[in-house]
Amino acid sequence: MTTNLHLQRDPEQNEIHMLQNYAELASKHILEIGSGDGRLTWRYAHLAGQVTTLEPGASAVAVAKRLRSHDLQTKVNLICSQAEQLPFSKQKFDGAIFAWSL
């Protein structure tokens, strides 16, 4: 993880606007794969019904858990796992998001 605290990624919010145009989020259960520290997750989770994130890096998941705001504690479930074997039953999610992870 970078220690450069001064960079500003996407202040124009092009990324989140594109995502909102492409993904129905309201009342949907979303699976985000390769979520890292949740950089993008925190920008759309409030619009979704429920979010489950999957990230193989334990340290990134730990950071995400620290960054998760109080109001997203029950809405966003953070899981440390590989995508090759998803620990979920079939037909559980309405949408899946690969953000910088495919």
Next chain:
Amino acid sequence: MVHALQEVHRVLVPDGYMIDLRPVGIEYALEVVAGEQVISVGNADAAGRAARDQAANQAVEQIQALGLFIQEAHTPFSLYTYFPSPIDYSEHLLERGGSTQIEDDTLANAVREFEKAGTNAQFRARHSMIISRYCKQDVPSY
């Protein structure tokens, strides 16, 4: 990667969707922004991403060939990351130790243009991005 996409197919509801959002290309355009003026100062070399891009493209082609998903929409767009200066950007790349590099000549040009542009200038890297939406298809064997 294909196996991960097959797993996603399994856990999606019928007519569920999948979004693929990622940077593409092997260069990032570097720009100095001064007010309304955008000055192109060269490119950062992201050739190290090429293999990963190719693998991702092949994987989505394969799952479509298998009939698991169909692409519904695809749009390229730009995403900008701003840094206090070209030197900060260069240090950021070194810190990451990753696949993106900036040539010395390009960095020198960026520094020169950044200083010329004045104290309110900003320095940014432009990522060429794509976003694609795929709809799950019903495949009995899956």
